[in-house]
Amino acid sequence: MFMKKTKSILIIGPFPEPTTGVSLANKVVCDILKEQSNTKVGVINTSYSRFDEAIGKFSFHKLFFNLSFYPKAYKIFFHKIIYITPGQTFFGVVKYAAFILLSALLRSEIIIHVHGNHLGNEYKTLTGIKKKIFYYLLSKTTTGIVLSESLKGNMTPFIAKDKVKVLPNFAEDYLLKTSTEKSFEKLQIIYLSNLMEEKGIFDLLEALRLLEKNNIRYEAKIAGAIDHTQKEEIEKRFSTLSNTSYVGIVKGNEKNDLLNWGNLFVLPTYYKMEGQPISILEAMATGNVILTTKHAGIPDVVKDKIHGQFFKKRNPQDLYKSLIYYTENMEEISQISQANKVYFKENFTRLQFKERLLGII
Numbered sequence: 001m002f003m004k005k006t007k008s009i010l011i012i013g014p015f016p017e018p019t020t021g022v023s024l025a026n027k028v029v030c031d032i033l034k035e036q037s038n039t040k041v042g043v044i045n046t047s048y049s050r051f052d053e054a055i056g057k058f059s060f061h062k063l064f065f066n067l068s069f070y071p072k073a074y075k076i077f078f079h080k081i082i083y084i085t086p087g088q089t090f091f092g093v094v095k096y097a098a099f100i101l102l103s104a105l106l107r108s109e110i111i112i113h114v115h116g117n118h119l120g121n122e123y124k125t126l127t128g129i130k131k132k133i134f135y136y137l138l139s140k141t142t143t144g145i146v147l148s149e150s151l152k153g154n155m156t157p158f159i160a161k162d163k164v165k166v167l168p169n170f171a172e173d174y175l176l177k178t179s180t181e182k183s184f185e186k187l188q189i190i191y192l193s194n195l196m197e198e199k200g201i202f203d204l205l206e207a208l209r210l211l212e213k214n215n216i217r218y219e220a221k222i223a224g225a226i227d228h229t230q231k232e233e234i235e236k237r238f239s240t241l242s243n244t245s246y247v248g249i250v251k252g253n254e255k256n257d258l259l260n261w262g263n264l265f266v267l268p269t270y271y272k273m274e275g276q277p278i279s280i281l282e283a284m285a286t287g288n289v290i291l292t293t294k295h296a297g298i299p300d301v302v303k304d305k306i307h308g309q310f311f312k313k314r315n316p317q318d319l320y321k322s323l324i325y326y327t328e329n330m331e332e333i334s335q336i337s338q339a340n341k342v343y344f345k346e347n348f349t350r351l352q353f354k355e356r357l358l359g360i361i
Contacts, residue, residue: 008040009033009361010075012099013085013113014047018225019251020194021278022085022115023047025169029083032354033361042079044072044099076102081361083111088118088154088273090130093137104140111361112138112155113145113167116275117296119154145360147276148300165360168301170353171281171344174252178260182287184334187211187327189220190262190288192255192279193269195234196227200268200293205237206316207268207323208244216327220244223258259286263333264326267292270313276301284344287337291322301348307340 011030014023033041046069076082082103086096103110119138126134135158144155144164155164189208195201204222211218220243226234238246250258259265265283267290274296281301283290290308292298304310309325312318326333 006038006040007036007081007361008042008079009081009083010042010044010079011083011085012044012046012096013083015043015045016047018047019249021169021275024278025115026085028170028172028350028353029357032357036358040079042075044069044075046095070098073098073102076106076108079108081109081111083113083361085113085115088114088116089122090126090134093119093134097133097137100137100140109142110140111143111145112141114151114154114275115147116273117151117154118272118274120157121272123157143360146297148297150300151275151297167356167360168348168353169276169278169281170348170350171278171285173350175256175259175282175285176341176345178256178286180260182260182263182334182337184263184330184337186330187216187218187220187323188261188263189218189323190258190265190283191220191222191267192224192250192258192265192282193267193277194224194227195222195230196271197230198269198271200270200313201234202237203268203314203316203319204266205234205241205244207319208241209237210316210320211323212242216324218243218323218327221247221258221261223247223250223255225249255282256286259283259288262286262288263337264289264291264323265308266319268311268313268316268319269293269295269298271295274298281344281348284340284348287341289326289333289336289340291319306336307343308336 011026013026015026016023030041030043033039048065084096086093123134138158141159144159145167146152146154146164147169149166152164191204193199208220259282265288267277267280270293276297280290290302292302293313294310309322311322
């Protein structure tokens with residue numbers, strides 16, 4: 001009887017907690033691979049416990065933390081496929097150097113999965129020895145994975161284009177299950193992401209202030225972890241808004257309830273590490289209209305005037321205009337809501353992600 005050869009895969013990267021797009025994706029990748037009878041899965045969790053916006057910047061705390069998981073590199077000896085989700089800055093890549101070099105020495109297959117659109121830009125800005133180190137490490141990649149076609153340029157400086165595969169993000173299927181009907185009587189606005197400046201939280205809060213100033217009927221619920229370096233200013237802005245509430249970090253049923261309560265999802269991001277936010281796909285799965293920026297890989301999954309609207313980055317007034325448009329065209333929210341659900345089911349379910357992932361690995 002023919003027996004399938006067992007694959008051994010080691011996943012190196014962040015896992016929840018804290019929950020980010022990358023850590024959540026890694027968890028799902030791990031779960032999918034463990035479901036395969038012919039696959040042995042190992043993990044080295046590199047998640048950094050402190051949340052702040054200083055991504056990719058050097059600190060001694062981060063240095064000692066990163067050194068603490070190096071002893072786990074021995075796991076590479078027991079796996080033939082090494083799947084890594086590195087950062088997109090010089091230090092974000094270099095902290096994985098020991099894993100990449102040992103994997104290359106052992107002639108393991110190295111899969112680098114880039115969850116954003118900054119890696120290529122980082123390489124362009126580097127000079128001298130740092131540029132050479134960056135290139136040397138990433139050129140050891142056997143297969144590169146990006147989130148959409150427009151993001152392939154993040155890996156093509158280091159490997160051939162035909163070795164770069166596209167794996168769109170996903171949202172969990174439990175979000176499709178709801179017993180409640182959405183309300184379309186007023187704007188019910190959701191923000192679901194980390195509360196940090198580059199994700200546009202201050203732009204959203206200013207747009208909401210303008211709604212209240214002009215007596216526009218709305219309700220907003222904002223969820224996510226607050227960047228501790230900006231906590232005081234964010235809380236100060238919240239205190240000035242009567243129709244906006246902060247609901248903390250939501251997961252599972254709480255997240256499902258929040259997304260099904262809303263009818264308009266807003267993400268004013270200009271985050272330099274952005275790729276293809278899972279939160280946008282989650283919002284589509286639950287029938288929300290998408291208001292966001294034309295940034296990173298977002299235009300590959302969101303079409304203007306079809307799934308919602310794009311507004312200008314760092315421009316709360318332009319976001320305000322989009323919100324006003326939908327207050328005057330509530331029937332469009334209902335129509336787009338249903339269309340977004342169908343679009344999600346046809347493209348971004350966990351099963352579709354699973355099939356694409358296994359096809360690559």
